[in-house]
Amino acid sequence: MLLFCLTLIAEAQTEQDLAQGFDLLDKNSPKKSLPYFFKAANSTEESFEPLIPYALYGLAQAYYAMGEYNYSAYELLSFIEKYKESVLFENANYLLAESFFKGERFNDALAQTKKYLDFFPDGSWGSRMFFIRGEIFKQKEDWEAAYGAFNSSDLFYPLSYSAKLARQEMAKLSIQHKFLKFKPSPDELYSKGLSFYNKKDYESASKIFSRLAKDYPKHKYTRNALIKLGEIEDTSEDEEKIIASTEKYYPEIKEDSQALRLYKLGRKYGQKGEYAKAISLLKKSIDDYPKNKYKDRALYYLGMYSERYASPKAALNYYVKLVLDHPSSYYVDGAILRAGHLYYETGDYENSYLIYSQAQTHRVGSETPQCLFWWGKLAEQLGRPKDAAGIYYYLAQRFDHTYQAYRAKEKLNELGYKAPESSFKGKNIEEKILASEEINEEELTKTMNDWQAKNGRLLGSKEIAKALQSYKLLMDTGLTKFAAQEAKNILSHTKGELKDSAENTLATIMQKSGEYSTPLKYVEKKVANAILDGTSSSVSQNLWQIAYPKGYWDKVFDAANKYGVDPYLTLAVIREESRFNPKALSRSSAHGLMQIIPSTGKILAKQLSIDPFSRNKMYDISTNIEMGTYYLSNLIKRFDGNVFLALAGYNGGPSRVKKWVNEWYGGDTKNLDIDEFVQNIPIRETRYYVQKVMGSYYQYKRLYD
Numbered sequence: 001m002l003l004f005c006l007t008l009i010a011e012a013q014t015e016q017d018l019a020q021g022f023d024l025l026d027k028n029s030p031k032k033s034l035p036y037f038f039k040a041a042n043s044t045e046e047s048f049e050p051l052i053p054y055a056l057y058g059l060a061q062a063y064y065a066m067g068e069y070n071y072s073a074y075e076l077l078s079f080i081e082k083y084k085e086s087v088l089f090e091n092a093n094y095l096l097a098e099s100f101f102k103g104e105r106f107n108d109a110l111a112q113t114k115k116y117l118d119f120f121p122d123g124s125w126g127s128r129m130f131f132i133r134g135e136i137f138k139q140k141e142d143w144e145a146a147y148g149a150f151n152s153s154d155l156f157y158p159l160s161y162s163a164k165l166a167r168q169e170m171a172k173l174s175i176q177h178k179f180l181k182f183k184p185s186p187d188e189l190y191s192k193g194l195s196f197y198n199k200k201d202y203e204s205a206s207k208i209f210s211r212l213a214k215d216y217p218k219h220k221y222t223r224n225a226l227i228k229l230g231e232i233e234d235t236s237e238d239e240e241k242i243i244a245s246t247e248k249y250y251p252e253i254k255e256d257s258q259a260l261r262l263y264k265l266g267r268k269y270g271q272k273g274e275y276a277k278a279i280s281l282l283k284k285s286i287d288d289y290p291k292n293k294y295k296d297r298a299l300y301y302l303g304m305y306s307e308r309y310a311s312p313k314a315a316l317n318y319y320v321k322l323v324l325d326h327p328s329s330y331y332v333d334g335a336i337l338r339a340g341h342l343y344y345e346t347g348d349y350e351n352s353y354l355i356y357s358q359a360q361t362h363r364v365g366s367e368t369p370q371c372l373f374w375w376g377k378l379a380e381q382l383g384r385p386k387d388a389a390g391i392y393y394y395l396a397q398r399f400d401h402t403y404q405a406y407r408a409k410e411k412l413n414e415l416g417y418k419a420p421e422s423s424f425k426g427k428n429i430e431e432k433i434l435a436s437e438e439i440n441e442e443e444l445t446k447t448m449n450d451w452q453a454k455n456g457r458l459l460g461s462k463e464i465a466k467a468l469q470s471y472k473l474l475m476d477t478g479l480t481k482f483a484a485q486e487a488k489n490i491l492s493h494t495k496g497e498l499k500d501s502a503e504n505t506l507a508t509i510m511q512k513s514g515e516y517s518t519p520l521k522y523v524e525k526k527v528a529n530a531i532l533d534g535t536s537s538s539v540s541q542n543l544w545q546i547a548y549p550k551g552y553w554d555k556v557f558d559a560a561n562k563y564g565v566d567p568y569l570t571l572a573v574i575r576e577e578s579r580f581n582p583k584a585l586s587r588s589s590a591h592g593l594m595q596i597i598p599s600t601g602k603i604l605a606k607q608l609s610i611d612p613f614s615r616n617k618m619y620d621i622s623t624n625i626e627m628g629t630y631y632l633s634n635l636i637k638r639f640d641g642n643v644f645l646a647l648a649g650y651n652g653g654p655s656r657v658k659k660w661v662n663e664w665y666g667g668d669t670k671n672l673d674i675d676e677f678v679q680n681i682p683i684r685e686t687r688y689y690v691q692k693v694m695g696s697y698y699q700y701k702r703l704y705d
Contacts (some may be wrong), residue, residue, distance in 0.1 A: 014043045015477040018051060021058050022479060030065035037062055050470040053083040054482060057092060060239030064095060069103030085463070087485045090116075094125045097132060105138045120193055131166050138169075143177045151182040155211065156192045158204055159585050161619075183215060190221035197228055203587065229268075259285045259292035261430030270301060275309040296322055296329035303338060316342050323358055341373055341679060353378040364532055369395060369404035370691075376408065377675060380415075385601055389417045396420050401531050403695030407447075407675070484513035506545050515552035516580035523547050548699050550623055551580045552593070559626045563633035568705060569643065570594075570629050572696035573650065576689065577628075582621050591618035594628025604631055640669045644678060647693050654685035 021036035040048075040055035055148040056079045063072035076096040083089065090327035093116045098111035113129040120126070130153035137146035150173070153166035193208035200235035207227040216222055266281030282305070283299045303428045306315035323332055336359050343352035356378060358370035376391035392408040397420040399405045409419040467490050474483035489508040507606055527547045550556075550571065560567035577595040578584035590597045596604070596618050604627045605613035617623050634644060635654060639645035649657040664680065665672045681687040 014045055014048045015051070016039055018055055018058070019477050019479060020562060021062070025058060025062055025065065028065075033058070033062045048473070051473050053079065053086045053088060053476070054474070054479070057088050058422065060092070064099055069702065070101045073099040073103060073105070077475050087467075087489045090123055093119065094123070094128075097129060101132045101136070106139060110136055117552070121191070127153045127160035127162035130156070131162040134166060134169060143173060144180055147173050147180040148182045152184065155184065155208065158207060159587065161583070161585060164585070170442065177568060186212060186216045186219045186221050188318070190217070190225060193225060193228070194606070222297075235680065259289035260294055260459050263294045263298050266298070267301060268306050275305045278305045278433050279309065296326040296331055298332035299326070302336055306339070307342070312342050320355070323355065323362065327344055327362045329363065330365065332362045333359065333367040333371060336362065336371045337367045340371060342379070344374070349378055349381055350518055353382060357676055366532065368532070369399040369402040373404040373408060373675070376411065385415055389415050393417070393420055398534055401699060403691045403698065406695065406698040408614040481513045484509050484515070504543065508542060511546050511549060513637045516549045519546050520549065520575075520579055544703060548696065548703055549580060550704065555622050556629075559629040563630050565629050565636070568700035569697050570625065570632065571700050572693045573628065573632060573647075575623075575696050578694045582624070591615060592624035593621065596624065596627055596631070600631065601627060642674070644674050644690055644694065645669060647690045648678075648681060648686055651689040652681070652683050
């Protein structure tokens with residue numbers, strides 16, 4: 001009995017040593033953490049064995065943080081050899097490459113970066129691996145190899161920070177060595193483009209597929225790349241060459257109909273801004289093949305390009321034809337919205353009212369709530385307040401949780417009517433996901449226990465059983481972030497009908513471990529579909545809170561309180577700007593959670609006395625939130641407290657907003673029709689941005705306020 005008790009004490013002490021080591025590491029005290037990791041790594045307790053990899057990894061991290069790169073490399077090599085099945089295997093391979101590089105073991109670093117890129121083609125640190133290779137080749141004065149490595153970092157990971165550095169290095173090399181060229185293989189291009197496409201990163205996929213079509217117009221992969229390009233709306237950088245390649249190559253795509261080829265080519269010209277050519281090709285696809293199944297989408301883009309070609313009457317004809325002939329089309333809600341707005345712009349409110357009314361009986365799409373809102377708005381303008389109230393009531397009930405539904409409720413109150421009751425009572429929700437950045441281990445344990453109860457048949461797997469043991473030990477030790485990684489590994493094995501439940505569980509675990517961006521991506525489509533399907537009442541409280549997280553709440557609350565902004569508005573901006581990814585970097589070089597561009601950041605830093613200032617500081621969570629909230633506060637004041645105008649300025653620039661207000665309303669910000677203003681914003685991104693942020697803002701207020 002005494003031996004048993006002593007064993008339990010020893011096990012508990014070993015777990016405490018591991019937890020203490022990581023705690024000291026988090027507090028930037030790597031030297032103090034070493035003895036704790038040593039003791040944990042050399043534990044002979046059988047029950048602690050699943051956590052030995054974490055002790056070794058912690059030891060390597062401590063050495064690395066101390067600048068003892070040879071020691072960290074030694075520990076990581078041992079780790080990689082012994083623990084190939086560990087969830088830390090990729091992390092260890094990455095850190096080993098960094099250790100070799102910073103320890104100036106350049107040949108070893110070249111071998112390790114290649115190994116990482118081969119083992120983890122979609123890995124988190126691919127861009128950094130290419131950049132390291134470029135730096136090493138520079139050291140060796142192999143300029144062509146260096147240029148190729150930097151180019152790969154930029155081409156395959158265009159939005160990463162390493163890619164930005166790589167572009168700077170390429171510019172320097174191009175000046176010093178004008179002969180340098182880089183041409184990746186078609187296999188590399190297609191594989192990486194397909195990877196981005198499958199992850200729905202269409203901007204990156206478009207860039208790579210375009211490069212493939214330009215460099216290898218006759219290659220077997222180019223056919224598929226062109227098909228994928230036709231499905232991506234983003235324009236490529238070298239559109240002239242892509243169109244020439246497309247025109248030359250499409251006739252060989254035998255499985256596509258001629259109508260589809262004409263349609264896709266027309267779309268390509270439209271993306272390039274050559275609307276006359278686009279309209280001609282799209283019309284030909286309909287006139288020559290009147291029964292083709294792509295007719296509805298051709299009509300939609302004929303309407304769009306006719307608008308841009310300053311032919312509103314022709315655009316109306318195309319949109320109305322689509323609405324009448326294709327009521328079940330995927331594009332019909334967009335056609336109703338555009339046709340209704342074109343009638344509205346000419347002052348033909350009756351026809352605008354009639355076309356918007358079609359949204360109630362035609363296929364439901366993402367634009368349907370907006371069409372219904374404008375149907376109600378037109379009823380008001382035509383002096384039919386009772387009809388307007390009925391429309392608003394239907395919209396608020398059927399499309400609850402949309403931006404337009406919230407606006408409909410406000411309009412009902414203005415008209416003196418009571419808005420519909422909702423089964424969703426945000427204020428009474430018990431917040432199961434903590435608002436602060438602490439981790440509720442009890443809730444996390446309960447979540448995984450629920451998953452085990454539903455997936456008992458999977459527990460016979462040796463791999464899952466081992467991962468589950470590690471997960472439980474990590475939870476007992478208090479290392480919840482590592483436990484979440486093990487949980488992710490476990491849930492990845494769930495297939496079939498249980499996969500949806502597993503994804504929800506995984507999202508919950510990840511958010512409870514302090515990660516907000518990925519969980520949001522897991523659930524947002526499910527929530528959006530439920531809203532459009534009219535089944536939003538079936539969405540659990542848990543999923544709502546994952547879809548609208550109170551990420552970094554303490555920092556958001558402090559900044560919002562300091563600058564007089566509603567903290568839920570700051571959260572809404574963060575959600576729509578970066579999806580809570582603190583390392584987000586846009587193509588326009590907007591940085592961090594609140595997507596601040598460097599020029600604005602420099603001005604804000606001066607105003608906030610952030611000195612010294614560098615672009616990297618905009619990735620700091622606290623700094624970014626303070627800068628973004630301060631800027632938002634200034635915009636709200638600039639536009640006399642009008643949050644809609646402030647948001648339009650945040651996205652599209654305050655000078656543009658001021659210009660629109662002056663042109664459309666004589667500079668009067670107090671009496672403008674805000675719905676009309678938002679609908680008339682000529683920049684599509686800004687128009688939808690205002691609606692998305694305000695929709696999220698309403699939702700946050702409903703959930704938590």
